[in-house]
Amino acid sequence: MDHPSGNTQRLVTIAARCGYTAKGMIYITIGWLSMMAVLGMGGSNGGSTEAINKLATQPFGSVLIALLAVGLFGYTAWRLVQAFFDAENKGRDWKGILTRLGYVLSGLIYAGVAINCVELLLDSGGGSSSTSSQTRTVMAHPGGIVAIFLVGLGFLGVGLRQIWRGWHHSYEKNWHLNEMTRTQRLVAANVSRVGLTARGIVFMIVALFLCLSAINTDPDDARGLGGALSAVAEQPFGPWLLSLVALGLMAYGGYCLVNARFRDVDA
Template structure:
């Protein structure tokens, strides 16, 4: 027990260290930049002007192609890695303001966030080290290989179901304004709080909708034995574009994703770290 308490104390000190806080806040800025670029790619797809993957890897590739772009991609990777460490420590220590079952839920959520941030940090590093890599292509190839194995289609379908469930969860998370719990709202002016609320709602709903569509497409890929449908967010955006009023709907989604990017900038100042 003493060893466990010492480990938790060490994790708590690390989680609340000033250097980790600064890196995590910088990571939120980088995360916001990625989503703004992602929104720009979505707009390009909406009007049929983009050959880039319509996902975060495509956004990072677009950034890496700019002057000083590779340096910025590495900086984003470092910031996202710091965010992953911060959330992993929060999962280990627990959220002090919570109690009972709510604390367990928050710890589980922190594990999920750590995995997401770590994945995006890895994606940024891969874009830096091997320019031209495509997560959409890799996802399609992996899906194809899984479908060739026994029970592979069930695994692909389950992955799609999980992704769709995460998407629905993000929509609900935004609509009930759960994100405000993690913000220092007491330090905000009324105008800033109203702005952050609107950006958070629009951002989480748009991201959730994109993930839900992507998950449903992966499920359809498993049902129809068609790996081409399992290209994640890229396929989701292009499928939405091809529907009736698709350009309008995808434009609205792009604006929502841009709102999430702006919300990340708000978080970099007011997030409880």
């Protein structure tokens, strides 16, 4: 496909930067709520749905949720541009195709979060169902158990990839480093390393529960992001571990904000 230019590229740039900002705010909220739960200050261990519900209760909550919805739809658009225009030159070999399919899946996931925001604004009683209920629906179909196991392996791969990226700084090739000061580079690199590592660990926990769910043919074993955080809290030294993960997820939100400002979003 021809690469967009001119006004189209400006729209892509706006969509991508708004999208990374919205994604960052969600992860910062998730981490903050988990930290508040550790401190006994009314927080909770939840995922994106709980985060947007909490934001909706804040002053000007409807405005915040509306902006989140716009930003997340923008992020979906950017992911689709990455996939269909091969914005990052992933190519058409099997590895490139898988990576680009991953962009599509990521975009669709955040489109679902954006739709949740719209449903909340419309007070339609919408909202995403739990991970266990979604898993039960998939398992009810032929091959569903295998599909859940493969999804679990997919989360495991993404989690490992996130940790690898964090420690090898591979994300820096997508940044306009020449626009950053030395201090900004140092801060951004450390925040990104912590954030990507924390998100990778959480994804690996989600993968474990999905694979166990498939092996035991029990959808109630499946857990999403919120369930993974609760599992961390249930371990020995759970509050301390959860505090570290919460800080890490907030750092991942910071990594998204760095992307919003400095990432190359040339389609």
